[in-house]
Each structure stands twice: as C-alpha cells, then as structure tokens.
Amino acid sequence: MSVVSTAPSARTGRRVRRRPPFPEYRQASSGSGVGLSVRGVVPVGRAESGPLWAPLAAGGWQATRPSQHGVPARDDGFVGTPASREAYASPIPSGRHGGAMAFTSRELATRRARIEHFVRPVQSFTHTEAASGIVLLLATAQALIWANSPWSDLYHDLLDHRLGFDLGFYAVSKSFHAVVNDGAMAVFFFVVGLEIKREIAVxxxxxxxxxxxxxxxxxxxxxxxxxxxxxxxxxxxxxxAGWGIPIATDIAFALGVLALLGPRIGSGLKTLLLAVAIVDDIAAIVVIGVFYSSSVTLAPLAIALGMVVLALLAQQIGLWWVPLYAVFGIIAWFAVLESGIHPTIVGVVFGLITPWRAWYRAEGFTDLAAGLLDRVRRLDLAATEGEAAHERRTDALFSLSSLSFSSLSPLDRLERELHPFVAFGIVPLFALTNAGVALSGDAVSTAASSTLAWGIAVGLLLGKPVGIVLGTWVIVRVFRARLPAGVTWSSLVGLGLLGGIGFTVSLFITELAFADETLRTSAKLGILVASLASGLAGYAWLRVFTGRRPHSGIFDKS
Known part of the structure; x- marks a missing residue:
C-alpha cells in the first residue's frame, strides 16, 4: 500500500506531494552497525530525525532527512506540518542511547542528556565481561577486611540477625546468613537453570x-x-564430607580473567569455558541435591512437585504470566525447605522448565510490526487532533509494545532482566556474607596443617587442569572428536587452570558440608588461596602460550 501525503515546503510555502519512506526494507551498513533497516532509516548517531519514526527511534533508530522525496528538511531534520514541528521540537542528541530521547521537548532532552552523562559510564562498565568479577572481588575483599577489623562483631551480628514471619498456621525464622544462602541463592540457581536451558535448547x-x-x-x-x-x-x-567443594568453577571470575587478556583470547576458548562451566553447574546441582541434603520428608516434597506440575500445565494452556510462576516457585521453595532437600534446587528446576520459545516467530513479528507502524505513520500524517485520534495512536503503540513483549521468549526475557540483579547484587552479597574469614594466627596455622584445606587447594589448583585436559583427551581419542576451532592443547591447560577458580559454589557447598566453624574456616581459606593461585596461574599461562590474534571460528564445521 502506498500513501501519498502533502506537506508545506520549507522554502516556497507551497504544499508538495511526497511518498513516505516506509515500508521498503534494505540491509543497512554504516560505521555504527549492520542490520535490517527501513529505507530512509539508519543507526543512531548517523543522521538527524523526522517525526514519523518515533517508535523506531525509541528502539535505537533515527530517520534520515527525507529531502530525497521532495520535501527539504529543516536544519534540525524535521519535516511535516507546523503542528508536528511544534510537537516534536528538538533534535536528537547523539550517543549510545540518544534514540531514546527522540521527539521530546528540547528541555526534557537536555535534562536526560545531563543524567546520561553520569549514567553512561556505569552502564558501560556493567556491560564489560570483567565487571561482575571485579564487583565480586571487591565484595570478597570487603568481607575479609570487615571480618578482621575492630568492627568484626558488627559483621557477625549482621550474619546472625534473625528474619522471619508468623502467619499463625506457618512460621519461619532464619538468620540473615541463612536467608542469603537459602533464599537469595535460589534466584542465583534459577538464572543458572535458565542458562542451562538456553545452552541445551539453542x-x-x-x-x-x-x-x-x-x-x-x-x-x-x-x-x-x-x-x-x-x-x-x-x-x-x-x-x-568436603569432597564436593573442589568440583565447581566460578564462571564470573574465570571470564573476568579472560577479559583481562583481551583479543589474544579467541571466541572458541571463551565458548568452551562457558560450556564447561554449564556442565560443571549441572554436576554441582546434582551433588548438592543428592549428597548435601538431610533426610527427606515426603509430604512437603509432594507439594513442591505439585507446584512444578501446575507450572507445566499452565505452560501447556498458554498461560505465561510470570507472577503466577513466581507464586508457584515461592510455594515450592517453602515446601522444599521443609522437606529436607536444599531449597536452591527449586530455582534450578523452575529455570529448566521456563519456556524458550516465543509466541511469535521472527517473520510473524516483522509483518505485524510493519502493519502497526504503518498505522501510527498514517495517524501522524493525518495530523488529527483530539481525544479519539490520541486513543487510536495510543492503542497502536500499546499493541506494538505487546507484540514486542510476546516476541521474546520468557527464558530470554527473564535471563536478560535477572542477570544484572544476580551478577551485581546476589552474588556479591553472598560473597560478603560467606567470605568473611578471621585471618588470625591460629586459624591460618590450623588451615596450613589441615588435610581439609590441602585437599581442597590441590583439588582446585591441580585437579581441575589435569581433569579437564585428561577428560578432553579421552573424548578426542575415543570418539575422534575435534577441539573447538581456535583451541589448542596449551590453551586448554590455561582453561583448566581458570577452572580451578572455585569460589561461589565452593563456598556454598562448604556451608552445607560442615557445621563446625573450625572446619569451615579451614575450607574457606583453602578455597580462597587456591582460587587466587588458579586465577594468577591461568592468566600467566594464557598470556605466555596464546597468540595475540583472535580466532574467528567457534566449532569446526566438519
């Protein structure tokens, strides 16, 4: 469908006929990026804007000057009726998020630009691979400093502070330390379950x-x-009981070390590390559920299984309302807490059953979105004022928003939304509440002579690289498999050393394995020393034995 409209010429004042640049698609290429675009639309930072493209600009796109269609643009890039120029009377500032400020008042755009001046560095930091590892390292250092400072009593008082509620028919009271380990870490393992599901599905x-x-x-x-x-x-x-402590890998720290090495590390090694960490997580989850749970009470466990069944049934009938699944998950968490199995398993289970398909396929979204954008464009061209026109435009934009929401799978949406909260909130909080080891002379000497600390340290620092290289060698020899493209045996040794950074899950298993505080302290010291040594050794090995040029492939195609 072709729509022809008129607009006053900026030079002559006469009304001229023109065709809007929608909806012809082309593959756009520029210094800002490459991707599918609407004809006349380019990435933010490459052109000015026009009033017809607010929905696209809000997503990071701006319209080019449409002077090639017969209507000269103003200096600020706007074309249209005087009313439309007045309504959208501000040019779009350049920058990463400039498109989000499109078509607002000049004053509001200026305010948001000032805010983004301070926010953008934080956003840039949180999107780097090393960011979560740095925050986790800072939280660990804070815990160690606090636990060995004159204010150590405040630290332990915080850990022992009781939290709970009493509903009359059901009451729970837990220390703050237990709330973090049993409750907040369930959200961490939920995200782990989402990551496992994504890797298995796509x-x-x-x-x-x-x-x-x-x-x-x-x-x-x-x-x-x-x-x-x-x-x-x-x-x-x-x-x-501590045999499960050295089996885990802390992916945040490991990826942080890889990020410090820069382009000398190819995508193949990063992908292999992620895949190994995912399988590691699966093994750790099984170990926690089977070997570190107390005697099981069947009645609460049956309630938890019932919640899982209800969640699966809701998926089958097309009910994908996230708060409903949150209710199912919370009920299941309390039930498993009473059953004797560690409640973090609930997070993994609900992560694994989260739908990974969206309501709309990619081509369906494109067709429907084009129709909605065309409706908005025609309403803008008409320049009709009044409540009825406003309602029609609002309905179209709400439909477009709902369409975009339904075109993302619950798995992708939840993982994207929860990952910053987990990486920069829950995991550092866990480190703060669990890494605070009193480094007294007696504690250090006890750990140095403890077979527990040595067993953990040797298992992480030596057992991880030997096990990873040996396991890979057996698979390659027996099944004639190939290493991922860009991965050599020497780089695999470096990956194995980074696998010895067993921080978060290792500390978590320590809390489950030992009730005696002396054993916990020795185990934590073994974890901290071995993780630090593994990180330094892995960094040094990869820096010496890997080239500077990155590899392009991930897995061999043959």
Whole structure:
C-alpha cells in the first residue's frame, strides 16, 4: 500500500506531494552497525530525525532527512506540518542511547542528556565481561577486611540477625546468613537453570557433536579434583564430607580473567569455558541435591512437585504470566525447605522448565510490526487532533509494545532482566556474607596443617587442569572428536587452570558440608588461596602460550 501525503515546503510555502519512506526494507551498513533497516532509516548517531519514526527511534533508530522525496528538511531534520514541528521540537542528541530521547521537548532532552552523562559510564562498565568479577572481588575483599577489623562483631551480628514471619498456621525464622544462602541463592540457581536451558535448547550443548568435548572436559574436571581431595583428606571422617567443594568453577571470575587478556583470547576458548562451566553447574546441582541434603520428608516434597506440575500445565494452556510462576516457585521453595532437600534446587528446576520459545516467530513479528507502524505513520500524517485520534495512536503503540513483549521468549526475557540483579547484587552479597574469614594466627596455622584445606587447594589448583585436559583427551581419542576451532592443547591447560577458580559454589557447598566453624574456616581459606593461585596461574599461562590474534571460528564445521 502506498500513501501519498502533502506537506508545506520549507522554502516556497507551497504544499508538495511526497511518498513516505516506509515500508521498503534494505540491509543497512554504516560505521555504527549492520542490520535490517527501513529505507530512509539508519543507526543512531548517523543522521538527524523526522517525526514519523518515533517508535523506531525509541528502539535505537533515527530517520534520515527525507529531502530525497521532495520535501527539504529543516536544519534540525524535521519535516511535516507546523503542528508536528511544534510537537516534536528538538533534535536528537547523539550517543549510545540518544534514540531514546527522540521527539521530546528540547528541555526534557537536555535534562536526560545531563543524567546520561553520569549514567553512561556505569552502564558501560556493567556491560564489560570483567565487571561482575571485579564487583565480586571487591565484595570478597570487603568481607575479609570487615571480618578482621575492630568492627568484626558488627559483621557477625549482621550474619546472625534473625528474619522471619508468623502467619499463625506457618512460621519461619532464619538468620540473615541463612536467608542469603537459602533464599537469595535460589534466584542465583534459577538464572543458572535458565542458562542451562538456553545452552541445551539453542546454544553450544544443543547437539551431541557440540556437547561431547565440553562434557568430557567438565566430567574430568569434576572427577579428578574429587578423587585428589579424597586421597588427601579422605582418611579423616570429619573432613570427608568436603569432597564436593573442589568440583565447581566460578564462571564470573574465570571470564573476568579472560577479559583481562583481551583479543589474544579467541571466541572458541571463551565458548568452551562457558560450556564447561554449564556442565560443571549441572554436576554441582546434582551433588548438592543428592549428597548435601538431610533426610527427606515426603509430604512437603509432594507439594513442591505439585507446584512444578501446575507450572507445566499452565505452560501447556498458554498461560505465561510470570507472577503466577513466581507464586508457584515461592510455594515450592517453602515446601522444599521443609522437606529436607536444599531449597536452591527449586530455582534450578523452575529455570529448566521456563519456556524458550516465543509466541511469535521472527517473520510473524516483522509483518505485524510493519502493519502497526504503518498505522501510527498514517495517524501522524493525518495530523488529527483530539481525544479519539490520541486513543487510536495510543492503542497502536500499546499493541506494538505487546507484540514486542510476546516476541521474546520468557527464558530470554527473564535471563536478560535477572542477570544484572544476580551478577551485581546476589552474588556479591553472598560473597560478603560467606567470605568473611578471621585471618588470625591460629586459624591460618590450623588451615596450613589441615588435610581439609590441602585437599581442597590441590583439588582446585591441580585437579581441575589435569581433569579437564585428561577428560578432553579421552573424548578426542575415543570418539575422534575435534577441539573447538581456535583451541589448542596449551590453551586448554590455561582453561583448566581458570577452572580451578572455585569460589561461589565452593563456598556454598562448604556451608552445607560442615557445621563446625573450625572446619569451615579451614575450607574457606583453602578455597580462597587456591582460587587466587588458579586465577594468577591461568592468566600467566594464557598470556605466555596464546597468540595475540583472535580466532574467528567457534566449532569446526566438519
């Protein structure tokens, strides 16, 4: 459908006929990026704007001057009736988020530009790969400093502070430390479950060929550290329960170290590290659920399973309202808490059952969005004022918003929304409440002579790289698999060393494995020393034994 409209010429004042530049699509290419665009529309920062493209500009796109269609643009890029110029009387500021300020008043645009001047550096930092690792490191340092300062009593008072509620028929009272470990970490494991689901559905674990090498590396990185720990500390019955501590990898710290190495690290090694960490997480979840849970009470467990079944049924009938699933998950969490199984398992289960498909396929979204944008454009061209016209335009924009929302799967949406909250909130809070070890002379000497601390340290620092390399070698030899493109055996050793950074989940398992504070302190010191040594060793190894040029591929195609 072709729409012809008239607009006054900026030079002659006469009304001229022109065709709007919608909806012809082309592949746009510029210094700002490459992607599908509407004819006459380019990425933010490359052109001025016109009043017809507010929906696109809000998403990071701006309209080019449409002077090629017969209507000269004003200096600020606007074309249209005097009313439309008055309504949208501000040019769009350049910058990463400039499009979000499109077509507002000049005063409001100036205010937002001032705010973004301070906000943009924070946003840029949080989008770097090393950001979450840096925040986690700062939280760990804060915990250690606080626990060894004159205000250490305040630290322990905070951990022991009781939180709870009493409904009459049901009451819960937990320390702040337990609320973080049992409650907040359930959200962490929910995001882990989302990541596992994504990798299995559309990521690097979706085919056997892609799965087999990370699976072998991860299994080797689980079995060898556990065996080394048992060989060193297995003789002590009180320490034997810590065998699960050295099996985990802290992906935030590991990716942070890789980010520090810059372009010398190719995408293949990063992808393999992510895949190995995902399989590691699966193994750790199984270990926690099976070996670190107390005696199971069946009645509460049946309630939790009922909530999972209700969630699956709601999915089948097309009810994807997230607050409903949150209610199911909260009820299941309290039920599992009473059952004797660690409640963080609920987070993993609900993450794994989250739908990964969207209501609309990509082509369906494109067609429907084009129709809605065309409706908005025609309403803007008509320049009709009044409540009825405003309602029609608002309805079209709400429909476009709903369409965009439904074109994202719940998995993608929840993972994107929760990841910053988990990476910069929950995980640092966990580190703050669990890494505060009193570094007294007695504690350090006890840990130095403890087979528990040595078993954990050797398992992480030596067992992880040996296990990852050995497991990969067995898979390559037995199944004739290939290493991911860009990954060499020497870089695999560096990846194995980074796998020895077992911080978050290792500390979590320590809290589950030991009730004695002396054993906990020795285990935590072993984790901290081994994780620090593994990070430094992995960084040094990869810096020396990897080239400066990045590799382009991820997995071999053959």
């Amino acid at each position: 990521g690097e674990l979706r085919t056997v060929r892609r799965l087999i090498v990370p699976l072998g590396a991860a299994l080797g990185g689980v079995v060898v550290p556990a065996l080394l720990f048992l060989a060193i500390a297995g003789g002590q019955a009180s320490e034997r």
